[in-house]
Amino acid sequence: MSREETLVTTQWVEDNIDNDQIVLIEVDEDTTAYDKGHIKNAIKFDWSIDLQDQIRRDIISKDGFEALLSKSGVSNHHTVVLYGGNNNWFAAYAYWYFKLYGHQDVKLVDGGRKKWELESRELVQDVPERTATTYTAQKLDSTKRANRDDVVAAIGTKNLVDVRSPDEYAGRLLAPAHLPQEQAQRAGHPPTAANIPWSKAANDDGTFKSNEELTKLYEDAGVDFGKDTIAYCRIGERSSHTWVVLHELLGHENTKNYDGSWVEYGSLVGVPIVLGDERGEA
Amino acid sequence: MCGATEGGLSLDGVDVAKEAVVQGQVTRGGEPVGNAYVRLLDRTGEFTAEVPTSATGHFRFFTRDGEWTLRALAPKAEVVDQAVVAAIGSVAEVAIAV
Numbered sequence: 348m349s350r351e352e353t354l355v356t357t358q359w360v361e362d363n364i365d366n367d368q369i370v371l372i373e374v375d376e377d378t379t380a381y382d383k384g385h386i387k388n389a390i391k392f393d394w395s396i397d398l399q400d401q402i403r404r405d406i407i408s409k410d411g412f413e414a415l416l417s418k419s420g421v422s423n424h425h426t427v428v429l430y431g432g433n434n435n436w437f438a439a440y441a442y443w444y445f446k447l448y449g450h451q452d453v454k455l456v457d458g459g460r461k462k463w464e465l466e467s468r469e470l471v472q473d474v475p476e477r478t479a480t481t482y483t484a485q486k487l488d489s490t491k492r493a494n495r496d497d498v499v500a501a502i503g504t505k506n507l508v509d510v511r512s513p514d515e516y517a518g519r520l521l522a523p524a525h526l527p528q529e530q531a532q533r534a535g536h537p538p539t540a541a542n543i544p545w546s547k548a549a550n551d552d553g554t555f556k557s558n559e560e561l562t563k564l565y566e567d568a569g570v571d572f573g574k575d576t577i578a579y580c581r582i583g584e585r586s587s588h589t590w591v592v593l594h595e596l597l598g599h600e601n602t603k604n605y606d607g608s609w610v611e612y613g614s615l616v617g618v619p620i621v622l623g624d625e626r627g628e629a
Numbered sequence: 630m631c632g633a634t635e636g637g638l639s640l641d642g643v644d645v646a647k648e649a650v651v652q653g654q655v656t657r658g659g660e661p662v663g664n665a666y667v668r669l670l671d672r673t674g675e676f677t678a679e680v681p682t683s684a685t686g687h688f689r690f691f692t693r694d695g696e697w698t699l700r701a702l703a704p705k706a707e708v709v710d711q712a713v714v715a716a717i718g719s720v721a722e723v724a725i726a727v
């Protein structure tokens with residue numbers, strides 16, 4: 348993938364807003380944001396319902412993904428354009444999902460809902476009606492997803508990139524600071540993980556930094572692009588943002604997203620944890 | 630607003646004694662700004678969190694003891710930074726005019 352194939356601008360969205368070939372989907376951390384107003388012709392995915400298994404802690408199955416897209420009126424031939432609030436965290440998570448299940452023609456709106464709002468572009472209340480389709484997904488691509496054993500095995504051998512804020516990495520906070528902090532799991536990070544907050548990859552308006560700036564960011568933090576990379580955060584959304592940067596914008600295909608992330612790792616019995624700002628030893 | 634408290638947003642279900650809350654309101658000419666974004670930066674200036682303001686211009690963060698900076702982004706306005714000190718068990722109220 349390349350930057351040009353992955354991102355579209357807010358102006359491009361406005362220019363293509365009535366294009367039938369495109370399905371615009373809003374995915375927000377605040378699942379009520381869409382209901383208060385959204386880009387014309389956009390539909391909504393609720394990450395907490397549509398993109399989470401409702402029984403066990405897991406992503407939805409291939410069958411579930413097919414059912415979601417079919418009822419949403421998305422066909423295998425549509426260009427899917429995703430946007431959301433919070434600098435596209437959850438839109439990036441949905442983007443990763445589309446790639447996991449083999450939908451190639453998917454794009455992110457650079458800057459997402461925030462840039463659209465800061466540019467005072469129009470938001471509407473009308474919910475579009477779409478005709479159901481019969482969507483066929485591919486088998487889940489496990490080269491894009493890391494599990495807890497992959498993370499433990501990566502300590503001291505691969506690039507582990509912790510994209511949470513410095514205070515979460517060091518164990519001074521347990522969750523992003525817009526959420527209450529009381530949590531069950533332990534605080535800190537796996538030994539040897541580098542802290543490269545997702546926010547360093549984005550400008551204030553939510554757009555991604557240039558490829559040159561991004562490459563320098565990760566290299567300066569000690570990421571060896573010759574090795575495999577696993578990105579994680581707290582529940583896998585912020586690390587989807589970084590996965591988009593590394594896998595899609597910069598083309599490092601040996602990058603996985605660990606969606607179990609800190610909520611899982613920090614709850615495991617017996618795995619090593621480092622507290623404080625230092626990476627620690629393997 | 631249902632369950633409204635000082636700061637405008639409900640703290641129902643949150644044990645405030647264990648949280649260092651930073652909250653407030655973004656206004657322009659005395660009127661609430663409901664389509665702004667507020668960023669929380671740590672003592673080194675590093676991004677820690679961001680929230681959109683509510684319809685009444687309110688925002689809230691759960692931080693820890695220490696010094697923080699709030700940065701407000703609003704349509705057609707200059708970026709405004711404001712320092713705040715937070716402490717566990719207290720609610721720091723911050724008014725930001727853009």
